[in-house]
Amino acid sequence: xxxxxxxxxxxxxxxxxxxxxxxxxxxxxxxxxxxxxxxxxxxxxxxxxxxxxxxxxxxxxxxxxxxxxxxxxxxxxxxxxxxxxxxxxxxxxxxxxxxxxxxxxxxxxxxxxxxxxxxxxxxxxxxxxxxxxxxxxxxxxxxxxxxxxxxxxxxxxxxxxxxxxxxxxxxxxxxxxxxxxxxxxxxxxxxxxxxxxxxxxxxxxxxxxxxxxxxxxxxxxxxxxxxxxxxxxxxxxxxxxxxxxxxxxxxxxxxxxxxxxxxxxxxxxxxxxxxxxxxxxxxxxxxxxxxxxxxxxxxxxxxxxxxxxxxxxxxxxxxxxxxxxxxxxxxxxxxxxxxxxxxxxxxxxxxxxxxxxxxxxxxxxxxxxxxxxx
Numbered sequence: 153x154x155x156x157x158x159x160x161x162x163x164x165x166x167x168x169x170x171x172x173x174x175x176x177x178x179x180x181x182x183x184x185x186x187x188x189x190x191x192x193x194x195x196x197x198x199x200x201x202x203x204x205x206x207x208x209x210x211x212x213x214x215x216x217x218x219x220x221x222x223x224x225x226x227x228x229x230x231x232x233x234x235x236x237x238x239x240x241x242x243x244x245x246x247x248x249x250x251x252x253x254x255x256x257x258x259x260x261x262x263x264x265x266x267x268x269x270x271x272x273x274x275x276x277x278x279x280x281x282x283x284x285x286x287x288x289x290x291x292x293x294x295x296x297x298x299x300x301x302x303x304x305x306x307x308x309x310x311x312x313x314x315x316x317x318x319x320x321x322x323x324x325x326x327x328x329x330x331x332x333x334x335x336x337x338x339x340x341x342x343x344x345x346x347x348x349x350x351x352x353x354x355x356x357x358x359x360x361x362x363x364x365x366x367x368x369x370x371x372x373x374x375x376x377x378x379x380x381x382x383x384x385x386x387x388x389x390x391x392x393x394x395x396x397x398x399x400x401x402x403x404x405x406x407x408x409x410x411x412x413x414x415x416x417x418x419x420x421x422x423x424x425x426x427x428x429x430x431x432x433x434x435x436x437x438x439x440x441x442x443x444x445x446x447x448x449x450x451x452x453x454x455x456x457x458x459x460x461x462x463x464x465x466x467x468x469x470x471x472x473x474x475x476x477x478x479x480x481x482x483x484x485x486x487x488x489x490x491x492x493x494x495x496x497x498x499x500x501x502x503x504x505x506x507x508x509x510x511x512x513x514x515x516x517x518x519x520x521x522x523x524x525x526x
Contacts, residue, residue, distance in 0.1 A: 164470040171334040178398035181298040193221040194276030198266035200228040202284035212288040228253045228266045264370040283355040289402035306363030306392030309352040310399025315406035326484040327499045350384030363392045378421040400482045423506035444496045
């Protein structure tokens with residue numbers, strides 16, 4: 153008879169091997185599979201008060217080793233030096249078009265409205281929506297387009313290197329690849345039958361133009377603050393293919409720079425991202441306790457009693473190996489691997505807060521605007 157501890161160990165082993173399989177599937181295309189002709193790509197960037205990030209972003213985009221692209225940046229009512237920085241760069245390079253956003257209509261989030269306008273200005277057969285806090289390697293566009301061609305994708309998204317400097321970032325950021333790579337079986341992204349799992353990250357969304365318009369674009373989800381997952385769901389509903397690749401060697405991002413912003417930022421989207429219900433949140437908490445917290449407590453209890461507890465030790469080793477593989481790939485830091493239970497607790501607290509805000513109908517401030525959570 154299989155005990156609970158044995159079952160936990162088997163599940164942890166399955167998570168570890170799923171991680172290895174998924175990382176192999178995520179590999180971007182190399183030069184041997186690059187197309188002979190590169191399509192015209194429109195790089196579309198919504199910005200609002202991004203003076204700290206803008207120069208690094210534009211430098212990286214303008215250095216793309218790609219023969220056929222344009223960059224369109226739309227300023228969404230910035231009150232800092234964003235527009236003056238854009239004007240400086242636009243004077244130096246004709247590939248950069250800068251535009252001011254029209255007034256935000258009722259029922260839209262700011263980012264969705266700006267992306268919608270950008271899509272109408274774009275001339276490319278492919279549309280790359282990217283965020284102002286990203287930095288792109290010169291081969292980023294080639295690797296992404298080649299991978300999209302190879303997989304015949306309607307939408308391709310990439311998981312970037314996640315930069316973390318503060319304690320809250322170092323504790324939470326490793327949970328993103330852990331959740332997205334370790335737990336999701338990638339054959340469920342585009343199954344011929346059964347339920348699909350939409351997977352995309354807003355900082356890097358590469359659409360075929362026809363797929364973007366077929367799924368209704370940002371207009372179809374104009375009031376949804378979790379725009380990336382909402383778009384992925386629309387793509388799946390229209391029978392189009394999603395690809396998910398490892399962008400850790402060509403894309404870098406630092407989502408938030410302090411605890412307050414991180415807490416608020418992920419609280420705004422965690423519950424909606426999983427199509428949450430209170431029951432789902434409760435089940436997630438129970439599963440996380442038995443899989444990722446109890447093994448450490450059992451091991452600690454055995455050590456304090458000077459007993460060698462083999463099964464908890466094997467469980468902790470398996471968790472640590474999974475975290476080590478992900479830390480090496482996405483550069484989230486090896487030193488915090490053994491703080492995994494604290495990372496899990498932190499992530500659960502954010503999910504609980506997101507659930508609370510949604511159920512109570514609270515609004516959340518984002519980019520100096522207030523939005524109701526869906």
